[in-house]
Amino acid sequence: MNIINIKDIFIKEFSVEFRQKFAFFGIFLFAATVVFLIYKSFNNINPREWTILIWIIMLFAGLNAVVKSFLQEKKETYLYYYTLFDPIDLIVAKLVYNFVFLCSLFLIILGILSVFSGFPVKDFSLFFSGSALGIFGISVVFTFVSVISSADGGNGTLMSILALPLVLPIVLLLLKISQVSVRLLVDTSVVEDVWLLAGVDCILLGAMLLLFPALWRS
Amino acid sequence: MGVKGLWWKVAGVIIFIFVLIGGLCVPLRPGVTSSQPANAKNGDTLFMNVIGYNTHFSTAQNHRAWLKLDSIHAIAAKDFFGKNENEAVITFYLPKDLPTSAKVRPLTLIVDNELDGAFVQPNALFLTIEDNPTHSSSSWTQADLTNLSVASGLKFPYRNILNETIRNTFFHVALWFAMFILLIAGLYHAIMYLRTGDYDHDIQSASFNRIAILYGVLGLLTGSVWAKFTWNTFWTTDVKLNMTAIAMLIYLAYLVLRGSSADHDRRAKLAASYTIFAFIALIPLVFVIPRMTDSLHPGNGGNPALGGEDLDHTLRLFFYPSIIALSLLGTWMASLLIRYERLKEKIFLKS
Secondary structure (H helix, E strand, O other): OOHHHHHHHHHHHHHHHHHOHHHHHHHHHHHHHHHHHHHHHHOOOOHHHHHHHHHHHHHHHHHHHHHHHHHOOOHHHHHHHHHHOOHHHHHHHHHHHHHHHHHHHHHHHHHHHHHHHOOOOOOHHHHHHHHHHHHHHHHHHHHHHHHHHHHOOOOHHHHHHHHHHHHHHHHHHHHHHHHHHOOOOOOOOHHHHHHHHHHHHHHHHHHHHHHHHHHHOO | OOHHHHHHHHHHHHHHHHHHHHHHHOOEOOEEEEEEOOEEEOOOEEEEEEEEEOOOOOOOOOOEEEEEOOOOOEEEOOEEEEEEOOEEEEEEEOOOOEOOOOOEEEEEEEEEEOOOEEEEEEEEEEEEOOOOOOEOOHHHOOOOOOOOOOOOOOOEOOOOOOHHHHHHHHOHHHHHHHHHHHHHHHHHHHHHHHHHOOHHHHHHHHHHHHHHHHHHHHHHHHHHHHHHHHOOOOOOOOHHHHHHHHHHHHHHHHHHHHHHOOOHHHHHHHHHHHHHHHHHHHHHHHHHHHHHOOOOOOOOOOOOOOOOOOOOHHHHHHHHHHHHHHHHHHHHHHHHHHHHHHHHHHHHHHO
16 A cells, blocks of 8 residues: 555545546535435434435435546556556555545535524534544445446446445445434444444455455456 | 255255245243232231143143242142133232341242153242231241252243244344355355356355345345334334444335436446445444444343353254255345346346
């Protein structure tokens, strides 16, 4: 693993993303529209709905965002990468990029949703640490699945079919943690859930790092 | 393939027939289905109507019954009248004095005769204590709870609520065990494919996974029917059910992935990686999360796991063979799929 390479790929991803502003802002526009639509249809969102909605919006907006990260690149670009970088460097850079991207997406959704329907979170450290771990897990799964679907010929539907069942356990844990953090539930063992989430993240990350080089060779 | 290679298929069929016949025909041990009344006061004379299951209340001769308060305190029945095989009226004189000062105490009913052996109904009677009883335990310690009879013959334990559905253990629980064995076989071949690149491993991995998915669906169906008879609903919010549903979704996505690509090599590589990833995602789903939350299933939220009284020797006698039989039958089904896929591959390569 080479930190400089990872940084280079990360910066390249970032500049590519910002050069195509329409795609980048399209996702944020998507998030904002959905939040507004939901706000208008619910009018008054209670904390339970709030926690559910934020993760559902996050899931679908994130899916849209990550699909592009591998699908937008051409076969020739891959060949070029193959000659330049170690596969581990490439996947780690993509993962870090997706994680940063999803985190900022999450903060934006959170901001818009808070403006429209308040911010019911009581336990900030629990909410944000849980969310960070959960988003990390989601980005691992999405990155891995986008590798698979891009290797399968750039099929966007395959991505959502494969990714949604795989992130379900993470999202369920996230929902529980955020429901505890808005004090909908009282659960003294919620710290165990946070650790479990971290464990799931580590296992998925390990699996991805092990499997990616094999997938990459094709 | 000669006769030599057939032995395990024959063994699988024979063991499964053994489990089917034994598991469905061995009778249940006698037990108490219900008893009336459920409440009494101290000092009452209690006529308790007991409805039994598989009992011999009129043919057996030496009936004895007790109401047990705790490990040393119990009272014996004064009279036992068997109306018919499954109905009896037991008379108790509830003493005025009590060894405890609690307001309401649950009592356990123990019935014993030489044909059925001893059997119990926990919390059969709630004893309400009225006007300051004298604290004395003399009338509660005279009962002789020794020389309990033991029923002969092979019988499954009687459990309230479960009743006859306890036989589903051999199918529902064993299906999950067999499914995991098949999934591990699929995982092994997926890893071997990634290591060797031998296309045959991909065929084997896919076949084992498919049969495992079939077992998973059957496991959900048998579990659903079982839940209807014990929890009175086909589907509950129980963690284990929902985590299993997610696991099935993950593996159904595997089938979609296999159907998505026409390029064999690429499909094989993707499917193998996905198998490994899915299996790893499955471990917290099925083994970790359900153990951390309350569940209606045994082994979760303080319920006893397999073992102890829930899985006694007679159940084990059919449960373990059932796992072996279902795994062997699953391997057989997978091997048929493997042969079919190999032939398809051969024809594909020729044309």
